[in-house]
Amino acid sequence: MGMRILPEVTPATASFWRSGADGKLRILKCADCAQFVHPPAPSCPFCMAGKLSPEVVSGRAKVITFTLNHQRWSPLDDAKVPYAIAVVELDEQKDLRLMTNIVGCAPENVRTGMTVRVTFEKADDVYLPMFEPC
Amino acid sequence: MAKSAVIGAGASDIGRRLNRDPMALTLESCTRAIEDAGLKREDIDGVAAYPGNIVAPVGYGGPQISEVQDALRLSLNWSSSGLESTGQLGPLINAALAVQSGICNHVLCYCTTWESTAQGLASKSGVKPVGDRATGQFAFMLPFGAHSPANWTALYAQHYFDEFGTTREELAQIALTARANAGKNPKAVYRDPLTLDGYLAAKMISTPLSLYDCDVPVDGSIAVIVSRADAARKRPALEIESIGCAMRGRPSWVDFDDLSTMAMRDAGKMLWEKSTLKPSDVDVAELYDGFSIFTLFWLEALGFCKKGEAGAFIRDGKRIALDGALPLATGGGQLSAGRLNGYGLLHEACIQLWGDGGERQVKKQPKVGLVASGGGPFAGCLLLQRA
Numbered sequence: 001m002g003m004r005i006l007p008e009v010t011p012a013t014a015s016f017w018r019s020g021a022d023g024k025l026r027i028l029k030c031a032d033c034a035q036f037v038h039p040p041a042p043s044c045p046f047c048m049a050g051k052l053s054p055e056v057v058s059g060r061a062k063v064i065t066f067t068l069n070h071q072r073w074s075p076l077d078d079a080k081v082p083y084a085i086a087v088v089e090l091d092e093q094k095d096l097r098l099m100t101n102i103v104g105c106a107p108e109n110v111r112t113g114m115t116v117r118v119t120f121e122k123a124d125d126v127y128l129p130m131f132e133p134c
Numbered sequence: 135m136a137k138s139a140v141i142g143a144g145a146s147d148i149g150r151r152l153n154r155d156p157m158a159l160t161l162e163s164c165t166r167a168i169e170d171a172g173l174k175r176e177d178i179d180g181v182a183a184y185p186g187n188i189v190a191p192v193g194y195g196g197p198q199i200s201e202v203q204d205a206l207r208l209s210l211n212w213s214s215s216g217l218e219s220t221g222q223l224g225p226l227i228n229a230a231l232a233v234q235s236g237i238c239n240h241v242l243c244y245c246t247t248w249e250s251t252a253q254g255l256a257s258k259s260g261v262k263p264v265g266d267r268a269t270g271q272f273a274f275m276l277p278f279g280a281h282s283p284a285n286w287t288a289l290y291a292q293h294y295f296d297e298f299g300t301t302r303e304e305l306a307q308i309a310l311t312a313r314a315n316a317g318k319n320p321k322a323v324y325r326d327p328l329t330l331d332g333y334l335a336a337k338m339i340s341t342p343l344s345l346y347d348c349d350v351p352v353d354g355s356i357a358v359i360v361s362r363a364d365a366a367r368k369r370p371a372l373e374i375e376s377i378g379c380a381m382r383g384r385p386s387w388v389d390f391d392d393l394s395t396m397a398m399r400d401a402g403k404m405l406w407e408k409s410t411l412k413p414s415d416v417d418v419a420e421l422y423d424g425f426s427i428f429t430l431f432w433l434e435a436l437g438f439c440k441k442g443e444a445g446a447f448i449r450d451g452k453r454i455a456l457d458g459a460l461p462l463a464t465g466g467g468q469l470s471a472g473r474l475n476g477y478g479l480l481h482e483a484c485i486q487l488w489g490d491g492g493e494r495q496v497k498k499q500p501k502v503g504l505v506a507s508g509g510g511p512f513a514g515c516l517l518l519q520r521a
């Protein structure tokens with residue numbers, strides 16, 4: 001894709017945005033109740049007790065919805081359209097979701113329910129987690 | 135104590151690329167609303183604004199309250215504005231509460247937008263983060279080319295279509311109904327007839343939403359006066375019979391628990407929990423159509439039909455037409471009359487309840503009107519009853 005708007009990297013989100021450096025996806029996990037927490041939070045919203053630390057996950061997920069964007073939203077935007085934006089649910093936990101792009105297949109072939117795996121796109125100082133069919 | 139009520143309303147000129155100062159538009163709507171209520175500016179002791187002056191998106195906000203206060207030389211007990219509220223109607227809901235609490239008698243509420251002119255000046259659109267990088271929840275959305283609320287909403291629309299088998303032909307009825315009504319509203323911005331074929335042939339924006347599923351940026355300002363019902367002078371009071379503004383799910387586009395509805399699920403439920411009226415009592419409904427799919431979600435959230443059945447409910451458009459059992463978007467909605475952030479819909483509900491709709495007036499004089507605004511993690515609704 002063309003010029004992307006990149007995320008601000010904060011102390012709380014750095015482990016997520018820099019995780020892809022070794023090709024692995026990491027999500028914060030609670031040491032007490034073992035729930036994954038995303039987006040990153042300062043404390044575990046499930047038990048309000050445990051310490052959260054980045055944990056490597058499988059990178060496998062399922063598309064729970066998607067859209068093919070056909071519109072150029074800015075004259076500066078040189079992205080090839082259409083491209084597929086999706087919300088995926090990671091295999092590790094119900095409702096553990098990421099917004100992402102589905103890559104590695106024609107956008108027209110993206111479907112709700114398809115199984116996908118993570119792949120990273122490096123952009124400046126972040127590794128954006130994208131997903132491709134598996 | 136008497137309920138809070140809308141006792142006057144005013145609209146500025148509304149249109150595409152008016153190239154008018156947003157402050158001038160605001161003073162136009164505000165002075166008209168004050169006059170419509172039979173008040174003088176000395177009577178106004180509170181101001182509420184959506185969203186007030188904000189940096190981005192460009193043109194989305196209007197003048198800040200202090201500018202309006204000074205321009206009208208108002209003497210205020212209370213004021214409130216901002217985005218961090220229960221939908222676009224949040225500041226107006228706050229105004230109703232301020233009146234109920236007794237700290238104000240007459241609150242001037244306004245919403246001004248000049249997105250059309252601002253976008254022309256900036257020659258760009260869509261949400262832009264302030265600064266170089268996306269922050270907050272947008273940090274997890276914008277990097278994936280999901281620049282616009284159209285994209286975020288399309289993800290919900292596709293989820294709903296996948297779950298319930300709703301079709302674009304069914305969804306089209308929202309845009310077609312709005313356009314048919316706009317044809318009878320001289321102030322609507324898009325009044326040319328729209329056919330189903332025209333709808334289906336339009337440019338795709340973000341599947342399954344196409345051009346006519348997206349509202350149109352305009353310049354304009356709406357103002358209403360919120361007071362106690364027994365303080366109404368010129369107009370019959372439109373009592374705020376009930377307010378729905380609950381948010382019981384996670385306040386997030388990505389993480390809301392059900393991607394086939396939105397925050398309106400909770401706001402709609404609360405509206406009826408707080409009222410003795412029921413959906414069948416509603417004579418006219420002005421439901422937010424920033425994107426057409428929002429209207430389907432509102433219909434279900436407000437109990438006009440069951441979850442997943444909104445497509446069938448609107449299928450041939452007859453039920454929601456001006457002469458149907460539940461007229462929607464009687465002035466053209468935001469799809470054809472312009473993006474006034476829910477306040478155009480509120481204004482139209484007032485016009486209908488006062489019987490001033492002219493060619494587009496619902497024939498059997500409406501007594502109960504429903505106004506709902508918001509999409510995504512942002513929702514609020516009002517039940518208005520003519521005294």
Ligand SMILES: [Zn+2]
Pocket residue numbers: 030031032033034035044045046047048049050
């Ligand atoms: Zn925990």
